[in-house]
Amino acid sequence: MTTTALSRPTTTPRPRGATLAGTGTLLRFMLRRDRFRLPAWTLGLALLMTYFATALDSMVSSPSDLEGLTAFTGSPAGALFGGPGFGFDDLTVERFLAGQYGLYVAIGAGLMGLLTVVRHTRAEERSGRAELVRANAVGRHAQLTAALILTVVMSVVIAVLIGAVMADRGYDTAGSLLFGASVGAVGLAFAGIAAVTVQLSEYPRAASGTAGALLGAAFVLRGLGDMAAVQGSGPSWLSWLSPIGWSQQTAPYVLDRWWPLALSLAFAAAATAVAYTLSGRRDLGAGLLPPRPGPPRAAAWLAGPFTLALRLHRANLIGWSAALIAAGLAYGSFTQPLIDGFADAPDDMVAVMGGRDNMLAGYLGVMALTMALAVAVYAVLAAHLLRTEETDGRTEPVLATGVSRPAWLGGHVAVVAAGVPWLLLVAGLGMGIGTAASTGDAGLAGDVLLGHLAFTPAVWLVLSAAALLYAAVPRWLPVIWVAPAWGLVAGYFAPVLDLPGSLVRLSPFEHIGRYPLERISVVAILVLTLLTGVLTWTAVTVFQRRDVTGGS
Amino acid sequence: MNAAIDIHHIEKSFGRVKALDGLDLSVEPGTVHGFLGPNGAGKSTTIRILLGLLRADAGQARLFGGDPWADAVALHRRLAYVPGDVVLWPNLTGGEAIDLFTRLRGGADPARRDELCQRFDLDPSKKGRTYSKGNRQKVALIAALAADVELLLLDEPTAGLDPLMEAVFQECIREAKESGRTVLLSSHVLAQVEVLADRISIIRQGRIVETGSLTDLRHLTRTTVDAVTDRPADTLAGLPGVHGLEAADGHVRFEVDGDHLAAVVRRLGDLDVHALTVRPPTLEQLLLRHYGDQAVHSGATVAA
Ligand SMILES: Nc1ncnc2c1ncn2[C@@H]1O[C@H](COP(=O)(O)OP(=O)(O)O)[C@@H](O)[C@H]1O
Ligand SMILES: [Mg+2]
Numbered sequence: 001m002t003t004t005a006l007s008r009p010t011t012t013p014r015p016r017g018a019t020l021a022g023t024g025t026l027l028r029f030m031l032r033r034d035r036f037r038l039p040a041w042t043l044g045l046a047l048l049m050t051y052f053a054t055a056l057d058s059m060v061s062s063p064s065d066l067e068g069l070t071a072f073t074g075s076p077a078g079a080l081f082g083g084p085g086f087g088f089d090d091l092t093v094e095r096f097l098a099g100q101y102g103l104y105v106a107i108g109a110g111l112m113g114l115l116t117v118v119r120h121t122r123a124e125e126r127s128g129r130a131e132l133v134r135a136n137a138v139g140r141h142a143q144l145t146a147a148l149i150l151t152v153v154m155s156v157v158i159a160v161l162i163g164a165v166m167a168d169r170g171y172d173t174a175g176s177l178l179f180g181a182s183v184g185a186v187g188l189a190f191a192g193i194a195a196v197t198v199q200l201s202e203y204p205r206a207a208s209g210t211a212g213a214l215l216g217a218a219f220v221l222r223g224l225g226d227m228a229a230v231q232g233s234g235p236s237w238l239s240w241l242s243p244i245g246w247s248q249q250t251a252p253y254v255l256d257r258w259w260p261l262a263l264s265l266a267f268a269a270a271a272t273a274v275a276y277t278l279s280g281r282r283d284l285g286a287g288l289l290p291p292r293p294g295p296p297r298a299a300a301w302l303a304g305p306f307t308l309a310l311r312l313h314r315a316n317l318i319g320w321s322a323a324l325i326a327a328g329l330a331y332g333s334f335t336q337p338l339i340d341g342f343a344d345a346p347d348d349m350v351a352v353m354g355g356r357d358n359m360l361a362g363y364l365g366v367m368a369l370t371m372a373l374a375v376a377v378y379a380v381l382a383a384h385l386l387r388t389e390e391t392d393g394r395t396e397p398v399l400a401t402g403v404s405r406p407a408w409l410g411g412h413v414a415v416v417a418a419g420v421p422w423l424l425l426v427a428g429l430g431m432g433i434g435t436a437a438s439t440g441d442a443g444l445a446g447d448v449l450l451g452h453l454a455f456t457p458a459v460w461l462v463l464s465a466a467a468l469l470y471a472a473v474p475r476w477l478p479v480i481w482v483a484p485a486w487g488l489v490a491g492y493f494a495p496v497l498d499l500p501g502s503l504v505r506l507s508p509f510e511h512i513g514r515y516p517l518e519r520i521s522v523v524a525i526l527v528l529t530l531l532t533g534v535l536t537w538t539a540v541t542v543f544q545r546r547d548v549t550g551g552s
Numbered sequence: 553m554n555a556a557i558d559i560h561h562i563e564k565s566f567g568r569v570k571a572l573d574g575l576d577l578s579v580e581p582g583t584v585h586g587f588l589g590p591n592g593a594g595k596s597t598t599i600r601i602l603l604g605l606l607r608a609d610a611g612q613a614r615l616f617g618g619d620p621w622a623d624a625v626a627l628h629r630r631l632a633y634v635p636g637d638v639v640l641w642p643n644l645t646g647g648e649a650i651d652l653f654t655r656l657r658g659g660a661d662p663a664r665r666d667e668l669c670q671r672f673d674l675d676p677s678k679k680g681r682t683y684s685k686g687n688r689q690k691v692a693l694i695a696a697l698a699a700d701v702e703l704l705l706l707d708e709p710t711a712g713l714d715p716l717m718e719a720v721f722q723e724c725i726r727e728a729k730e731s732g733r734t735v736l737l738s739s740h741v742l743a744q745v746e747v748l749a750d751r752i753s754i755i756r757q758g759r760i761v762e763t764g765s766l767t768d769l770r771h772l773t774r775t776t777v778d779a780v781t782d783r784p785a786d787t788l789a790g791l792p793g794v795h796g797l798e799a800a801d802g803h804v805r806f807e808v809d810g811d812h813l814a815a816v817v818r819r820l821g822d823l824d825v826h827a828l829t830v831r832p833p834t835l836e837q838l839l840l841r842h843y844g845d846q847a848v849h850s851g852a853t854v855a856a
Contacts, residue, residue: 298650308652394640401656
């Protein structure tokens, strides 16, 4: 009992790693907190890869089936949503898996990396728990370091699991390991990016939002670069500006080169170094930018549930508008090079995009769907804002005033519902202007705009379903992510995965019609709008029946 | 006259936790009613039921004679609420939040709002995220006090305020009472409620265990007295209402029941007092003595 006291040194020399003190303890604690989350992410991504592989195996029974795949994936549109297509002229199943589906597993790894870092750093600071932790013998950099180590562990686990899954299917072992490593590398790169973004803002959502936007930018950059690479002209170097691009440039099962991953590692290391520097310059809980005073009085218009909701969603709507117009301009300006790339393509290849005469319309239709899915993601995130308002305790005092529950919920839903056609309009404008400039045909802009706006009721339906989930069982709100996720699978992969039509039709996005390639279905628009009305009405009614929980 | 708040035997459970277990409460119009209980006793739950945010499992709650669940909006126009833990919008300033709340309640006199900001020494141009707990509480208090309403529901409103601001708060509540408003003031500190309340109800484990005016409750409270006297004070031990007297070297320490305090102090004066410390009773002492130990530590009961 007393020996411990005796053995304590009388003067404590300042240990060299003082800023890292407690990292090990924190890491163990994080592992314990993430005991379900860690296996869910890592096994989930490995399972997704297994699913893709099994689905593809069941489809491809002969070399001619593989040739059919080449037609789509070798095209610029295939490059945009897949990759640069290494070795697709001599296609094998594993090359197709790595070259076309690898992208989505890599995006998943990127999301995992950035969300993990935000969860264990800025989110902890915001909640005030970090203050409790740091008051103990814990160094200034311990929390960030432990979070990064945790993310490295998760990335390595993913790399090994995916490598093992692929090797186990009988694909080349070296290629499989490289493929796994390239997926894990994306996780590391975006952990690095998130380590920086968490230093900038006080809000976890802003930190993950910024990092997520950069993930989107990385996707777009490599998409443009890969399209250029596939058609042999244009700025193919754009792919080299993207952390996802570096992973794809390893060309597993084809060139099997490891060196692009050195770029990923160097990037992650550099970002981490920046993060440590920034973190040393700021106070706990604070962002890098000092808070500014605001108006001491509320503007006259800020006076009711609708305007309050507008004020709360305003910043997000502005951010999304900027991102969507930029993405629209980028993809729109690629229209002509894309068509040119197809000029000499064989007929069966062209048929996939709707035939030689419909190439242009096919591309514009796919882009309208893509933007609609992006706006659906906005709507789902906005619905989550509602739930945060309640769990943080800000809904309670508002409902304690003269604001009724239907007015509160209705105000939020109305603002987001109005934001949906607005964002589609903005995206369509960007895409339309880009297309008109690129093709020299100004008349296309109107078609593009119409094609985008037509998806409004499909996104509305997702929004109203989210509102209903929130109103009835708020804990289950995250389930709504199934809607945009299924919209993506059904929209892009239905032909490749050979999904039955009944499953495809479950996605509200499959009923509208991809204008200008297909006709817009007025019936679908009416039915989806009607359904939206019914779901919203149900949500408002159900919301009057349950307890509203406070923050404490 | 009808009671402003009238609660009959309400019950409320959260899963297996029974937060309210047959609670009765009645508040007369124009009075300040202290709602006193340890943490977790069910004070906030009661107030949330009065606001129609939670629905009682059983029993009946009436606010101005109306049903707080069914007529929530109409009733809310006549009251203002300050939550126990005030959370503001991070990117709205305190001033914006005050204006927003008063407008959502039907408007307030801007001059009154500015006067309150000054009295509470609040800078309304700061963003919500930069306020301390006490300042967030001031924002909610100002929004509530600026409104022209009949009833104030205040859930531990002074928990984050410093003594100076607590004095301002007490002044404001007295003014509210003078202008005929009704106040329900919850707290876990007896002294805070004592100075303001006309009547007090003590809640413990989801039930009201005592209710009455301060004088009615005097017999429950004990004041602690420390004194240094020239003449021996042992004789005080024999007086009615004196408990646990210890005397040594001219130093005496004892507890005295609230309703016998006057007589004991008179006798103490005759003993040539040099130094005197009197500590007011605390809720914890009261509950400990009358309801045993666990009352203080475990608020709600968990059903088996
Ligand atoms: N939303 C809730 N979910 C589960 N338990 C709750 C909830 N709200 C309150 N409780 C429980 O009900 C009891 C009473 O809580 P509360 O009314 O907040 O007490 P007080 O305000 O007196 O401190 C506590 O045991 C608390 O844990
Ligand atoms: Mg409480």
